[in-house]
Amino acid sequence: MTAEEQAAIRDTRAGNPDAFAVLVRLHSRSLYRVAVRILGHPARAEDVVQETFLRAYRALDRFQERGEVWPWLRRIATNAAIDELRRSRREAPLDAEDRDEELTAAPHPASSEPSPDRRTASAEVGRAARRALATLSPDERAAFVMRHVEGCSIAEISRALGKRENATKQSIFRAVRKLRRSLVAWTEVCREELA
Amino acid sequence: MKSWRDEDLILHLYGEHPRGGELERDLAARPELRERFEALRRDLAAFGELEAPEPRPGLEERVWARLRPQLRPQLAGARSRPGRSGMGELAPRRGWRFAAVAAALTLALIGAYLFGRLSVAPAPPASSSPSASAERPFSAAARERILRASVADHLESSSLLLTDLAHASADQNLGDERVWAASLLAENRLYRRAAERAGQRRIVALLGELEPFLVELANGTAADDVPALQHRMNQNDLLFKVRVVGSRLQPNNL
Numbered sequence: 095m096t097a098e099e100q101a102a103i104r105d106t107r108a109g110n111p112d113a114f115a116v117l118v119r120l121h122s123r124s125l126y127r128v129a130v131r132i133l134g135h136p137a138r139a140e141d142v143v144q145e146t147f148l149r150a151y152r153a154l155d156r157f158q159e160r161g162e163v164w165p166w167l168r169r170i171a172t173n174a175a176i177d178e179l180r181r182s183r184r185e186a187p188l189d190a191e192d193r194d195e196e197l198t199a200a201p202h203p204a205s206s207e208p209s210p211d212r213r214t215a216s217a218e219v220g221r222a223a224r225r226a227l228a229t230l231s232p233d234e235r236a237a238f239v240m241r242h243v244e245g246c247s248i249a250e251i252s253r254a255l256g257k258r259e260n261a262t263k264q265s266i267f268r269a270v271r272k273l274r275r276s277l278v279a280w281t282e283v284c285r286e287e288l289a
Numbered sequence: 290m291k292s293w294r295d296e297d298l299i300l301h302l303y304g305e306h307p308r309g310g311e312l313e314r315d316l317a318a319r320p321e322l323r324e325r326f327e328a329l330r331r332d333l334a335a336f337g338e339l340e341a342p343e344p345r346p347g348l349e350e351r352v353w354a355r356l357r358p359q360l361r362p363q364l365a366g367a368r369s370r371p372g373r374s375g376m377g378e379l380a381p382r383r384g385w386r387f388a389a390v391a392a393a394l395t396l397a398l399i400g401a402y403l404f405g406r407l408s409v410a411p412a413p414p415a416s417s418s419p420s421a422s423a424e425r426p427f428s429a430a431a432r433e434r435i436l437r438a439s440v441a442d443h444l445e446s447s448s449l450l451l452t453d454l455a456h457a458s459a460d461q462n463l464g465d466e467r468v469w470a471a472s473l474l475a476e477n478r479l480y481r482r483a484a485e486r487a488g489q490r491r492i493v494a495l496l497g498e499l500e501p502f503l504v505e506l507a508n509g510t511a512a513d514d515v516p517a518l519q520h521r522m523n524q525n526d527l528l529f530k531v532r533v534v535g536s537r538l539q540p541n542n543l
Contacts, residue, residue: 139344144352148508151508181479
């Protein structure tokens with residue numbers, strides 16, 4: 095924990111809620127990136143960032159035994175994002191095509207000045223990736239994004255999701271199987287385009 | 290010769306296979322295994338770095354502006370409330386359990402309302418695309434009934450909570466009520482949005498009035514603010530309004 099974070103937590107707990115603004119300033123963007131990758135929806139990701147800080151504030155008295163602020167916040171954000179993902183899917187099935195802004199999946203390494211064909215292929219891969227991600231369950235999506243994109247270990251993901259490591263592994267396996275099935279046709283096309 | 294499954298290759302790709310050394314040796318020695326591993330790597334590379342869009346400028350300011358009104362000063366010693374352990378804090382009472390179940394059921398209904406459609410056939414025709422599942426929109430009248438019934442249930446739960454609070458003693462620990470309020474808050478926001486979309490102004494107004502109260506109750510930390518909460522509730526006639534509107538929305542009063 096940095097000295098700045100330490101002071102912010104100490105002052106907040108001493109009765110000064112304004113000191114909490116330091117954590118908001120330091121971690122909002124990183125939390126946003128975690129949330130938007132799990133949700134694929136910028137506006138909802140911003141709501142998740144706010145919800146994360148609210149939960150963190152309310153749980154601040156239980157933070158004392160934890161050493162690092164960022165993993166703690168990330169765990170709260172992950173759970174808040176999963177809650178939001180479940181809620182949004184109850185309201186309406188996710189439809190990647192309906193979203194205003196979306197994640198873009200980086201294609202295979204390309205030259206610094208991609209040709210129109212490459213850009214088209216990249217866009218196709220991005221769309222295919224979004225469709226594929228939208229087929230995952232909230233737990234599968236969260237586990238996959240945390241492992242594949244965020245680089246979290248399975249042990250970390252298990253702690254964040256409140257699951258046993260075997261269950262987390264199964265979520266990742268299922269996610270990879272689904273993603274590969276969804277992507278197989280597109281990746282073949284893309285490979286030819288980028289060759 | 291060891292038969293490696295796809296799951297083994299996935300774990301190895303992420304550097305988490307417990308026998309990674311053995312698998313690595315097999316990858317070097319067996320072209321067909323290496324080809325499977327490379328295919329996996331290529332497929333997942335399609336996701337590469339999932340590039341998150343940058344937030345709109347001013348994210349931190351927006352988050353803080355929305356967050357700050359919900360933060361109440363933390364009180365020293367609040368984490369060691371007498372007579373209640375950390376688990377006890379979360380132990381649901383009967384009313385809370387009822388409210389949680391009711392909220393879950395009504396949330397499902399309101400979700401269907403919000404998007405005006407309901408799956409009516411589990412298996413789409415063979416010619417349909419996966420996204421074109423057999424869905425049929427509710428009629429406007431049916432959606433209105435669902436909204437009203439859902440809000441009525443929500444207001445009934447809210448009324449139980451407010452009644453509980455109205456009868457709380459000045460020094461009562463509000464741990465259960467705070468958990469309950471937090472559970473109602475999410476539903477309240479959802480129903481308010483649904484009511485806005487449906488042009489139900491009275492419902493919107495009441496839920497808009499209820500929301501900050503639920504926020505305050507859910508996020509409070511002190512035991513000594515019971516009188517303040519009761520005062521605010523009485524000042525706004527909140528319990529009365531919730532009961533009246535809830536009663537009017539009950540199906541037998543429609």
